[in-house]
Amino acid sequence: MKIAIIGTGYVGLVVGTGFAESGHWVTCVDRDTERIDALRKGNVPIYEPGLEELIIRNIEEERLTFETDIGNAVADKLVIFLCVDTPKGEDGSPDTGSVFEAAEAIGKGLTGYGIVVVKSTCPIGTTEKVREVIGKATSHPFDVVANPEFLREGSAVDDFMRPDRIIVGCDDVRVVEIMRELYAPYLRTGKPFLTMGIRSAELSKYAVNSMLAARISLMNELANIAEAYEADISEIREALMSDSRLGSTYLFPGLGFGGACLAKDVIAAAHLARRRDVPCPVLEGITETNRRQQQNFVSRILAFYGDAISEKKVALWGASFKPRTDDLRGAPALYIIDALLEAGASVSVYDPVSTKKLAAIYGDRISLAPKMYTCLEGADGLAIATEWREFHYPDFERMGSMMREKVIFDGRNLFSPKSMAELGFRYFSIGRSST
Ligand SMILES: NC(=O)c1ccc[n+]([C@@H]2O[C@H](COP(=O)([O-])OP(=O)(O)OC[C@H]3O[C@@H](n4cnc5c(N)ncnc54)[C@H](O)[C@@H]3O)[C@@H](O)[C@H]2O)c1
Known part of the structure; x- marks a missing residue:
């Protein structure tokens, strides 16, 4: 398949390279010209284990190219992934400005039918709005999909190649089948391909990150209690890990979670709740504990x-x-x-x-x-x-x-x-x- 990736950061670069590795023709776009110039020369702007080797191989095989112009990149592409950043906005809700800006450019650049896949983490309703924005900019037929990404930096290549699941939020069965085909090489071990409504797919990403962040914050609170009573949280962690209902991951006490995602996604989830007057004290507390x-x-x-x-x-x-x-x-x-x-x-x-x-x-x-x-x-x-x-x-x-x-x-x-x-x-x- 011919694929365009809009936004060549931690997610876009890994996803684009991953699809190229399974034989697709991929063009990655970014508005950062320095980044694209470097990538064209095979210089990788981020550190991610195993990524550089794959990028160089796929550039050499002419399956992976880089562009700064969205219009050039989306022409003739069947699937277009939106992987731009959605940083925390001033009121806590994600700033989706880049998503809509890119969506408009995609609409203007379409030269035929295209499937526009929102991979950026976005609040509920964003994918539907992307549909509106593109619809105003093109007369070509297109579909939209919400397809949140769950890769973790530090093991991003591996996570992309062996995901725990793929989530596809879409209301057209033919589009679902194309997405299934695209992801099939990565789900050969039987991991689920989950289809659901667009809004559920969008919320799934926030749900997963909220759960993970809650675990870290709760573990840190338990650590502070342990310390206050001269108990040892590493011993308690073993007690928790051995419980089959709990599992063993995300139970390390420490400095709290950082990074570009967990913190902003928990704040965004709390913001979603507040906008509809849904009381969520647990969700609000996760961030506070992390800060403390x-x-x-x-x-x-x-x-x-x-x-x-x-x-x-x-x-x-x-x-x-x-x-x-x-x-x-x-x-x-x-x-x-x-x-x-x-x-x-x-x-x-x-x-x-x-x-x-x-x-x-x-x-x-x-x-x-x-x-x-x-x-x-x-x-x-x-x-x-x-x-x-x-x-x-x-x-x-x-x-x-x-x-x-x-x-x-x-x-x-x-x-x-x-x-x-x-x-x-x-x-x-x-x-x-x-x-
Ligand atoms: N980093 C992660 O581990 C991770 C994991 C899962 C999901 N996500 C989500 O994926 C999205 C991307 O995250 P990231 O960490 O890759 O961000 P990033 O900042 O590393 O990359 C985003 C890239 O998009 C480019 N961009 C922004 N607007 C553009 C436009 N209009 N046209 C062309 N390029 C544009 C930026 O220049 C940047 O290089 C976010 O919504 C994030 O929440 C991130």
């Missing part, structure tokens, strides 16, 4: 150093909102860095892949270390914000010899409090006793 979790972490660091904070150097390991991505959007690390800088501390940061993006945000206000150990030189403490694998078994002796004070604030519970005490570190983690 980051504040508590910073408060602990500031309380530890007191007024001396302005003479202290704090090292930070990990900046991206989770491992295996360079995405800094909504990353707890940024909140920590901002708070430390505001308190007058000097901050050095090490992250395996997001250094360039950090430099673009902070310039020379922080120092960026090329290695995890050099980051610790002369530091009065280490804060850990992202659980990159290389942080799990560090050389503690080397760490201690480089730091001015042996203090660790671990936002990801990587080490055992008992071992840290034996190694002579002051160690603060989440939901466990401090040493």
